[in-house]
Amino acid sequence: MTMWFTENHTKDVYFAFKAKQLFSTESDFQQIDIYQTKDFGRVLVMDERIMLTEKDEKIYHEMIVHVAMAVHMDAEDVLIIGGGDGGALRELQRYPGIKSIDMVEIDSVVPEVAQRFLPGIAGDFLDSRFTLMIADGLKYVRTTKKKYDFIIVDSTDPFGPGESLFTREFYGNCFEILREDGLLVNQHESPYYRSDAREVKLTYEKTKMIFPIDKLFQAHIPTYPSGHWLFGFISKKYDPLEDLQAERWSKLGLDTFYYNLALHRGSFALPNYVLKLIGKK
Amino acid sequence: MIREYQLNQEEAPLYNALLEYRKQRMVSFDVPGHKQGRGNPELTEFLGRYAMSVDVNSMKMLDNLIHPIGVIKEAQELAADAFGAYSAFFMTNGTTSAVQAMVLATVNPGEKIIMPRNVHRSAINALILSRAIPVYVDPGVNEKLGIPLGMSIENIEKAIQENPEAQAILVNNPTYYGICPNLKAIVELAHQAGMKVLVDEAHGTHFYFEKSGPISAMAAGADLAAISTHKTGGSLTQSSILLSGPGMADEQGYLRQIINLTLTTSSSYLLLSSLDITRKYLALQGEKIYQRVLEYANYARKEINNIGGFYAFGKAEINYDSFYAFDQTKLSIHTRDIGLAGIEVYDILRDEYQIQVEFGDLSNILAILSIGDRPVAIERLLGALSDIKRRYGKKADQIAVNEYYQPKVVMSPAKAFYAKSKQIPLDQTIGKVCTEFVMCYPPGIPILAPGEEITTEVLEYINYAKEKGSSMTGAEDLATEKLNVIDQL
Numbered sequence: 208m209t210m211w212f213t214e215n216h217t218k219d220v221y222f223a224f225k226a227k228q229l230f231s232t233e234s235d236f237q238q239i240d241i242y243q244t245k246d247f248g249r250v251l252v253m254d255e256r257i258m259l260t261e262k263d264e265k266i267y268h269e270m271i272v273h274v275a276m277a278v279h280m281d282a283e284d285v286l287i288i289g290g291g292d293g294g295a296l297r298e299l300q301r302y303p304g305i306k307s308i309d310m311v312e313i314d315s316v317v318p319e320v321a322q323r324f325l326p327g328i329a330g331d332f333l334d335s336r337f338t339l340m341i342a343d344g345l346k347y348v349r350t351t352k353k354k355y356d357f358i359i360v361d362s363t364d365p366f367g368p369g370e371s372l373f374t375r376e377f378y379g380n381c382f383e384i385l386r387e388d389g390l391l392v393n394q395h396e397s398p399y400y401r402s403d404a405r406e407v408k409l410t411y412e413k414t415k416m417i418f419p420i421d422k423l424f425q426a427h428i429p430t431y432p433s434g435h436w437l438f439g440f441i442s443k444k445y446d447p448l449e450d451l452q453a454e455r456w457s458k459l460g461l462d463t464f465y466y467n468l469a470l471h472r473g474s475f476a477l478p479n480y481v482l483k484l485i486g487k488k
Numbered sequence: 489m490i491r492e493y494q495l496n497q498e499e500a501p502l503y504n505a506l507l508e509y510r511k512q513r514m515v516s517f518d519v520p521g522h523k524q525g526r527g528n529p530e531l532t533e534f535l536g537r538y539a540m541s542v543d544v545n546s547m548k549m550l551d552n553l554i555h556p557i558g559v560i561k562e563a564q565e566l567a568a569d570a571f572g573a574y575s576a577f578f579m580t581n582g583t584t585s586a587v588q589a590m591v592l593a594t595v596n597p598g599e600k601i602i603m604p605r606n607v608h609r610s611a612i613n614a615l616i617l618s619r620a621i622p623v624y625v626d627p628g629v630n631e632k633l634g635i636p637l638g639m640s641i642e643n644i645e646k647a648i649q650e651n652p653e654a655q656a657i658l659v660n661n662p663t664y665y666g667i668c669p670n671l672k673a674i675v676e677l678a679h680q681a682g683m684k685v686l687v688d689e690a691h692g693t694h695f696y697f698e699k700s701g702p703i704s705a706m707a708a709g710a711d712l713a714a715i716s717t718h719k720t721g722g723s724l725t726q727s728s729i730l731l732s733g734p735g736m737a738d739e740q741g742y743l744r745q746i747i748n749l750t751l752t753t754s755s756s757y758l759l760l761s762s763l764d765i766t767r768k769y770l771a772l773q774g775e776k777i778y779q780r781v782l783e784y785a786n787y788a789r790k791e792i793n794n795i796g797g798f799y800a801f802g803k804a805e806i807n808y809d810s811f812y813a814f815d816q817t818k819l820s821i822h823t824r825d826i827g828l829a830g831i832e833v834y835d836i837l838r839d840e841y842q843i844q845v846e847f848g849d850l851s852n853i854l855a856i857l858s859i860g861d862r863p864v865a866i867e868r869l870l871g872a873l874s875d876i877k878r879r880y881g882k883k884a885d886q887i888a889v890n891e892y893y894q895p896k897v898v899m900s901p902a903k904a905f906y907a908k909s910k911q912i913p914l915d916q917t918i919g920k921v922c923t924e925f926v927m928c929y930p931p932g933i934p935i936l937a938p939g940e941e942i943t944t945e946v947l948e949y950i951n952y953a954k955e956k957g958s959s960m961t962g963a964e965d966l967a968t969e970k971l972n973v974i975d976q977l
Contacts, residue, residue: 343864345871371868375841379875 212242212250214257216432217400222257226250230324234316236368241324247430249325251292253317254367260430264294264328265464267394270426270438272298273466274474275357275392277456278445280304282356286384288344288372290361291317293329296337299359300330301461308337309355311347313368345371348380356386360393365406373406375413378441382417390442395423398481399433407437411485414441422447423485424474426465437481447475490697490775495569497771501562502764505550506542506757518545519754542757553578553755554748563764570771571696571715573706573731575740577747578763580755583690584610585747586714586730588617590686591658593739593746594712595620600654602647602683605895605937606636609925609962611658611688612901612937619902623651627663628810629892633801633822634851636892636933637810638662638669641677648681656684661692661705661713664847664854664931666818667811668692671708679709684735687713693721694817694858697774698782702813711735720817720858723766727759777859778817784866785817785857791870792819797826797877819855821873823848827882829956831928833873836880841872847930850953854931893949896941904939909972911965914950917942920973925962928953934962942971 213223226242229249233239240252248261259267272295276282283306287295291312299308312318318339321329332339340347344362358381363369371377372393381391395410397403407423415421420442428436440447453468482488516523525532525540532540544550551558560578567576579586591614595601601620603611604627615622625647628637638660648654657678662668671687678685687705689695693715695704705713713731717723736743770777792800799822803814823833834848846854855869898904898921909923919941926936935949936942950968954960960968 343867345864345867349867349871349874368864371864371871374868374871376868376871376875379878380871383875383878 212244212252214252214255214432217402220400222430222432224250230320232316232320234314236314237363239314239316239320241320250430251321251325253363256364257430258363259292259294259325259328261325261327263429266426266428267431267436268294268298268328269463269466270424270474271295271359271361271392271394273456273461273463274424274438274440274447274471275359275390276302277452277468277471278440278442278447278450279357279388279390280452280455283307284353284355285309285357285359286311286355287359287361288348289313289363289369290359292321292325293318293332295330295359295361296332297328297330300334300336302459306336308334309340309353310338311340311342311344313341313343315341343371345374345377345380348377348384351384353384354386354389355384356389358385358389358391360391362394364396365410373410373413375417378414378417382443385443388444390440390445391418393439393441395437395439397431397433397436398484399435403432404484408484411439414439418442420444420446422475423477423481425477425481426474440475448472490699491572493569493771495566497566497570497768499562499566500764500768501559501566502551503761503768505559506761509544509549510541516544518547520545539758542761544757545754550757553580553760554751554753560760563760563767566771567729567763567767568731570767571706571729571731572704573713574734574737575732577730577732577743578755578760579728579730579747580726580752580759581728581750582726583688583714583716583719583728584613585750586728587611587688587690588614588750589730589743589747590712590714591615591620591656592618592749593736593743594656594684594686596655600651601656601658602644602651602654603658604636604639604660606663606892606933607658607660608688608690609927609932609934612925612934615901616905616938617902619900620655621900622897623647623654624895624897626894627892630805630811633799633805633820635665635667635820636663637807638667638812639674640810641670641673642809644674644677648677648683652681654681654683656686656711658686658688659710661687661689661695662702662813662815662818664691664818664933665820665852666691666815668702668813668815669810670808670812671703671705671710675709679735684712685710689713690716691719691818691856692815693717693719693770694774694778694781695815697770698778699775701778701782701817702815706731706733709733709735717763717766720856721766721770722859724759724762726756727763727766729763781817781857781859781861784861784863785819788819788855788857788866788870789816792821792873795870795874795877797881798823798873799825817857819857821853821855822851823853824851826877826880828876828880831953831956831958833876835957836876837869837872841868841875843869843872845869847928849928849931849958850956893935893943893945895937896943897939898941899939901938904974908975910975911970911972913970914947914968917971917973918944918947923972923974924964926950926960926968926971927962928958929961932961936962936971942973
């Protein structure tokens, strides 16, 4: 059945496309739907919010992985919090130097749905370097004894199952399990609409108190509210620009859809209104 | 099921009457003046039309709390049945009013009442209203944690022997920290001596529905119990129930008269309906709900003790006397071993982690788990405690701090409260008799009550608590830099 899918970006603004629903289920944590669309390919929707589309997911996943990897080329142990769709996993699997990739996803249904309906997005869940744990992300970072070089926080929005991944306690416990030169990248919401902007500011303030280096970078993701999306580069030692390993990264010869080294540098140049929002202007 | 109910607990007569009222689309020419919300658009937008439409006045179909003969009467009978009581009285002035009604109904001016000193301020307020004379029983202290306990049987026996004319014994079940006395034994001793047993069960609503929790006041045969349904039961703040046991069977009318002395004549139907719906929910689902709460609490206790530096005590601290049983849904966490006072952890949790716990005193914080808790929230508390340890964890603070001092009672609270007094600076008060309260709120257990001598020990406690950031309340001087003392003895 073809219908219109709409997502409210604010109380008074919505985004809509014509879609055919392929699958719908309610997990213990959220409503999960898959739609087929003409312009965006398949779309993964959770609790009525677009998580990714086949058309623009690469922008998000390349930015959440390659910006940090191009700085910390020796990262061996990587932790993904959330990210059950497997997109971040797929990008990480392109680095031969990575020895382990652990994913802590709270909802077991997400990886199942992704592997079944979004095989081109979901990375290789059978990779011997990869471990999937169905658990609460905050609990995992509080209790694990393992140390990591790179943590990716690939969460849903701050309301719902991802709530605890926007808290100070979460980032404090992440600090504890990162190695001395470890770093973290989080999806940092959009600065555009007022209520989302508030979350950007609050999350930034929390991480800034914990980590010595905390810089935002941006990308253009058309199907996310406003299309203007932020990520946080949060690090114990490495600076995203000064410590960029341009030559080493180029040598890998990765074929990317969105990311490149010039864009890496440029993505840290933020608009004035965002600088103002985070108190940098 | 914990109890066989005599009535059909699926019923909710007051709730149904309000639904019916709403359907009738009644035109109001009575109070409240907002008339189903129409007269106050901003408030209606804020609270919702649904809530405003049942913020109504007493009327025939909705009965009247000060003279219940219809749906409120039925709702109270259902509550009595659900709680295993002889009768139940809905309260809309908080549990404070229920505690006061218990004392006023059983102890006349000048008569004695036996109680531990670590009661909530509402109980000592009741002594001022009733002009009753307290006989304080040392509650006993757990030295390691610095917290007061629930009175030993030996101390209670002694108080009864020394004061055979006392009319009643007032007991906490549990204390704020979750500590329960040997209630059954206390009831037996008191009844043998012809005294009534009044139970401040503000933090024990769930005892009536837990499968293996501490005994409830009504099950133990107590005469009256004040139940803060809003605390751990899920009803709206300020709604409460006074339960009466069969020992008060002949005094039901008098009890109603006493309650009516201070009860508002415009009781909120939001509060009353919340009591009716909560009673139904707990009667039907309570056992399952509190089993889940207990699992959460026990999980949290284990995890907190694994973090190190924090000690969330459990049943191991029971001494089968002044600490007879433990309410495991209370997470009382000793913080001294990470070098922080409880009140400091309380402040850090709120200001830096947006986590509000019930209170912090000098050595502990208290997190209350109840029917609204979720695993994700519990993980946040655990994550925050773990992060606080990472940030602050230093060598244990060696200062042993007690939360309880045996007071030096010079005169009854009422006599001191109404006496001529003057306000003098704190540091000049040593040796004087205080005429007002001083307490950290929460927990609201007075450090000083009217009629007690101000000692060096007590002043040191007040200064230390202030230094650590406790919010001191009770005194006329809001900064607690001056105290009212008896002008001359």
